[in-house]
Amino acid sequence: MSKLLHDKLHCGRYLLTLQGEHFRPLVMGVLNVTPDSFSDGGRHPTLDAALSHAEQMIAAGVDIIDIGGESTRPGSAAVSAAEEMDRVMPVLYALRDCGKPLSVDTRRPQVMREAIAAGADMVNDIEGFRDPASLAAVSDSEAALCIMHMLGEPGTMQADPQYGDVVADVGDFLAARVTAAREAGIATQRLCIDPGFGFGKTLAHNLALLARLDALQQRLQLPLLAGLSRKTMIGKLTGKPVEQRLAGSLAAALAAVNQGARIVRVHDVAETVDALKVWQAVTGEGAAPA
Ligand code: 9MG
Numbered sequence: 461m462s463k464l465l466h467d468k469l470h471c472g473r474y475l476l477t478l479q480g481e482h483f484r485p486l487v488m489g490v491l492n493v494t495p496d497s498f499s500d501g502g503r504h505p506t507l508d509a510a511l512s513h514a515e516q517m518i519a520a521g522v523d524i525i526d527i528g529g530e531s532t533r534p535g536s537a538a539v540s541a542a543e544e545m546d547r548v549m550p551v552l553y554a555l556r557d558c559g560k561p562l563s564v565d566t567r568r569p570q571v572m573r574e575a576i577a578a579g580a581d582m583v584n585d586i587e588g589f590r591d592p593a594s595l596a597a598v599s600d601s602e603a604a605l606c607i608m609h610m611l612g613e614p615g616t617m618q619a620d621p622q623y624g625d626v627v628a629d630v631g632d633f634l635a636a637r638v639t640a641a642r643e644a645g646i647a648t649q650r651l652c653i654d655p656g657f658g659f660g661k662t663l664a665h666n667l668a669l670l671a672r673l674d675a676l677q678q679r680l681q682l683p684l685l686a687g688l689s690r691k692t693m694i695g696k697l698t699g700k701p702v703e704q705r706l707a708g709s710l711a712a713a714l715a716a717v718n719q720g721a722r723i724v725r726v727h728d729v730a731e732t733v734d735a736l737k738v739w740q741a742v743t744g745e746g747a748a749p750a
Contacts, residue, residue, distance in 0.1 A: 468649065485721065485740075487736070491551070493547040516730075526565050530544050534692065536614050544568060552564065563606070565584040566585065572598055580603060588610065589605060589637055599644045606654055607651060610660055623665060627668060657691060666691075674720040689725065693712075
């Protein structure tokens with residue numbers, strides 16, 4: 461596993477271990493609060509459903525809860541800031557004291573500010589904080605930043621994405637965004653990077669990135685977050701619809717941590733925690749199992 465510039469991720473109220481004796485790969489659980497994520501037939505997802513999902517993730521050993529109010533699947537339509545806020549803020553307030561770091565998955569500076577004021581410990585921006593207003597929204601806080609690469613926009617990003625060398629191009633983008641974050645006064649200890657699997661990438665691009673994740677991490681020496689869970693690339697490799705992608709997603713998460721990823725973003729927390737325990741016992745990485 462490549463060495464990082466810092467041993468701990470400074471994540472709002474929390475310090476998360478990234479390397480050394482007590483390290484184990486961290487599991488970020490996805491908590492989508494979009495109408496399609498809790499299909500109760502109503503127009504709005506219910507707060508109760510979101511909270512009970514969060515409780516299950518906590519019981520299963522989640523390390524970070526990533527709350528998102530906008531679907532960013534390929535082809536998805538944008539929502540207004542007001543709608544996004546209506547979805548996300550009640551969940552953030554309700555979970556503020558749940559004992560786990562809360563991440564907000566948003567690309568809107570206004571939502572970032574409100575979320576941080578409400579207690580969010582991390583901001584996960586699929587646009588990689590390209591908007592100067594986004595960097596300004598987070599700079600004067602303690603929140604961690606997940607800087608993700610995306611080519612294009614969710615609505616159109618899968619229409620023929622092109623790269624010279626995908627690993628080099630994604631690395632160049634992330635390096636530039638890390639420099640911009642540092643220039644905005646954000647401490648290195650608050651940063652993690654993410655190649656953005658499936659965000660403007662073909663299957664071949666995704667596989668090239670997954671195979672060379674450690675090279676990407678070594679280049680920037682920052683913790684790498686990988687989100688592969690249930691994605692189209694798993695469907696393409698297995699021929700399975702989204703509801704049957706658990707095994708493929710677990711294999712992808714293990715491939716990512718084997719390539720040095722420090723955080724995996726997943727839907728199936730309990731299963732991923734178990735898979736990582738086995739991986740860790742075999743590889744001897746970080747903390748010995750209890
Ligand atoms: C919101 N979201 C969906 N997929 C993601 C991924 O792969 N990484 C990050 N950071 N966020 C994601």
